[in-house]
Amino acid sequence: MSGSPKLVPTKYDALVVLIVLALAVALGARYWFAPAREAAEIIVSIGGVEAERLTFDDSEYDYTNNGYTVHVTVRAGSVRVDHADCPTQDCVRTGAISRPGQSIVCLPARIILTIEGAAAPDYDAIAG
Amino acid sequence: MKKYIFALFLIACLALAGCGRQPDGTPHRRTVFAMDTVMNLTVYGGNGEAALSAAEQELYRLDAHLARGTAGSVVYALNHDGTVIDREAAALLRASGSVAQASDGAFDPTVAELLDLWGFGSGAGEHRVPLPEEIAAALAHVGEKYVHIDGEQVILDLPAQVDLGGVAKGWAGERMFACMKENGITGAALDLGGDVALWGGKLDGPWRVAIKDPADESAYLGVLEAEGDRFIMTSGVYERYFEENGVRYHHILDPKTGYPADSDLLSATVICKDGIWADALATACCVLGADGALELWKTAATEWVPFDAILVTDDGRVLYTCDGFTAQAEGYTYERVA
Numbered sequence: 001m002s003g004s005p006k007l008v009p010t011k012y013d014a015l016v017v018l019i020v021l022a023l024a025v026a027l028g029a030r031y032w033f034a035p036a037r038e039a040a041e042i043i044v045s046i047g048g049v050e051a052e053r054l055t056f057d058d059s060e061y062d063y064t065n066n067g068y069t070v071h072v073t074v075r076a077g078s079v080r081v082d083h084a085d086c087p088t089q090d091c092v093r094t095g096a097i098s099r100p101g102q103s104i105v106c107l108p109a110r111i112i113l114t115i116e117g118a119a120a121p122d123y124d125a126i127a128g
Numbered sequence: 129m130k131k132y133i134f135a136l137f138l139i140a141c142l143a144l145a146g147c148g149r150q151p152d153g154t155p156h157r158r159t160v161f162a163m164d165t166v167m168n169l170t171v172y173g174g175n176g177e178a179a180l181s182a183a184e185q186e187l188y189r190l191d192a193h194l195a196r197g198t199a200g201s202v203v204y205a206l207n208h209d210g211t212v213i214d215r216e217a218a219a220l221l222r223a224s225g226s227v228a229q230a231s232d233g234a235f236d237p238t239v240a241e242l243l244d245l246w247g248f249g250s251g252a253g254e255h256r257v258p259l260p261e262e263i264a265a266a267l268a269h270v271g272e273k274y275v276h277i278d279g280e281q282v283i284l285d286l287p288a289q290v291d292l293g294g295v296a297k298g299w300a301g302e303r304m305f306a307c308m309k310e311n312g313i314t315g316a317a318l319d320l321g322g323d324v325a326l327w328g329g330k331l332d333g334p335w336r337v338a339i340k341d342p343a344d345e346s347a348y349l350g351v352l353e354a355e356g357d358r359f360i361m362t363s364g365v366y367e368r369y370f371e372e373n374g375v376r377y378h379h380i381l382d383p384k385t386g387y388p389a390d391s392d393l394l395s396a397t398v399i400c401k402d403g404i405w406a407d408a409l410a411t412a413c414c415v416l417g418a419d420g421a422l423e424l425w426k427t428a429a430t431e432w433v434p435f436d437a438i439l440v441t442d443d444g445r446v447l448y449t450c451d452g453f454t455a456q457a458e459g460y461t462y463e464r465v466a
């Protein structure tokens with residue numbers, strides 16, 4: 001009984017404890033603060049690749065790809081393509097979108113504007 | 129020493145817990161522009177990037193091979209020469225013919241000329257209401273009976289014109305499955321532009337597919353929980369249409385009248401293990417209307433290819449034939465059909 005080794009904390013023990021605590025705090029922080037950080041954003045995808053993320057602050061942007069230019073206006077929580085020089089004009093006709101999951105597609109320019117909400121979607125795909 | 133190992137183990141546990149990884153690992157995703165639409169492919173497990181690259185190339189190949197307006201495509205050749213030898217075209221037209229028979233002509237692959245008349249063809253044609261005599265003239269060449277298939281050879285009685293747009297996405301889905309299989313993919317949700325092909329499974333439960341509300345494109349009717357190896361194909365009058373003198377003309381043409389289908393359905397979603405059938409049946413159901421679609425649902429189960437359907441009527445009813453569908457939208461009455 002008396003021969004059991006003494007458990008005297010060393011500075012290495014303290015270091016390990018600190019590392020574990022720091023990691024726990026970092027991971028916890030990421031978990032707790034993530035929802036607050038992710039307000040709805042507009043994802044601009046060009047040629048199938050995410051090119052930019054826009055906030056819902058009033059502003060205007062021009063994007064050119066595949067020989068066509070779309071003019072994007074963000075106003076009062078919504079986003080629209082005002083005008084574009086593409087032949088189909090589907091992007092302009094879509095009008096303004098404002099809800100998560102909605103998107104505007106310009107097929108000729110291969111540009112997609114999608115509103116991403118704070119919460120991840122609870123489905124794998126959309127049919128229709 | 130042991131306590132340091134234990135501490136490292138603790139760190140590893142925390143790190144892993146914090147990652148929130150899905151059991152299948154991180155999915156690989158790709159956006160592909162093909163068949164006049166945007167496709168979003170998501171794959172789990174296996175050789176993700178290789179599967180996506182194979183899938184993308186296959187979609188481009190199919191696009192070039194099956195597009196009616198593309199000189200050099202097999203459909204272009206068939207419509208001009210009246211005959212081709214092509215295994216893929218023969219298989220697609222054979223299946224199209226079967227759906228035409230099963231649906232009593234509500235689906236027909238020879239509506240190409242009609243589509244062009246209305247401006248719903250592959251090119252960026254002008255939308256207009258054709259003259260009755262133009263429609264009558266085009267209708268004379270519409271009919272599955274004008275297509276003859278012998279092995280890999282297809283013979284078309286010109287001037288009948290074929291369009292494979294009604295089955296192309298369904299077949300593309302089937303071809304995607306081959307790409308998934310070859311690359312060891314364990315699960316994939318393949319959105320082919322509103323038409324969904326589900327390959328394999330997920331470890332955390334069934335696939336969940338949101339079904340669009342035909343009256344509000346940003347809302348969902350509900351969510352369908354589905355197994356893998358299924359195709360979920362939708363046809364809807366809201367997808368493409370134009371207005372002339374205050375009348376709305378949609379793109380789902382009735383091969384019997386030559387006019388947009390005068391049906392009580394706004395949209396039809398078909399769930400089926402066969403991609404080509406799923407694609408063509410969705411169109412057929414829209415043309416047939418609710419009663420006809422449900423009749424087809426019954427006969428197909430025993431005589432053709434079994435399928436399930438979610439039908440939305442113009443008086444606010446959602447009729448569905450399968451379990452696993454959870455209603456979400458308000459303003460509809462939901463009826464489970466047995």
Ligand SMILES: [Zn+2]
Nearest residue numbers: 084086091106
């Ligand atoms: Zn555009």
